Amino acid sequence: MTNELQITRTINGQTYSFALTERELEDAYRLKERRYREDDFVNAFADAAQEPDMRFHYGHLAEFPELLDWLCRLYDDIFDANTSHNDLMELALNRLRDESLTPGFFTSLALLAPPVCEEPEEAPPEYEECGRHHCGQNITEADERRKRWEMLASLLTRHKEADCTCHGKNGTHAPCAAAKYLNGEWDISEFFFLQDRKDV
């Protein structure tokens, strides 16, 4: 026997009845839970972004949807029924603080680069609301974002391996982009929109 939820709706005077399977109910529940989690992180970020050792500011959440995705996935990974929600949130933000200084962090963001929908001839209203999936933009954007995150991961790796201008590469001793980011001189936007890597 399967459990189903019967739903009746009256739309334009017509009564419609449909049933949600247990699986569909579970999916709907997970989606809702995920939305709450995102809202919680957005709120927590308003405070966390004020701290000097945080590499992100509030606006980055909208600019880089990968970030919120990373936080929500981490929350699920570290979830423990004996730890309070607030402690888990704090733990996740602390991890973000530490891991955002490592190449591996940028590699994971590359994997999370949002899927892109092809622009429909006439965009239905939900496309306009759906900023997080980059609806209505060309498919190349996700590839571009992926490449960009991968490039940043490699800049950090090269800096760690002393293969950068900080260490006299190309005869200069100017701080490389990764060093500027690590020192907090650059925030992620400057780092992300880096035009070329010749200066590394």
Ligand SMILES: [Zn+2]
């Ligand atoms: Zn360097």
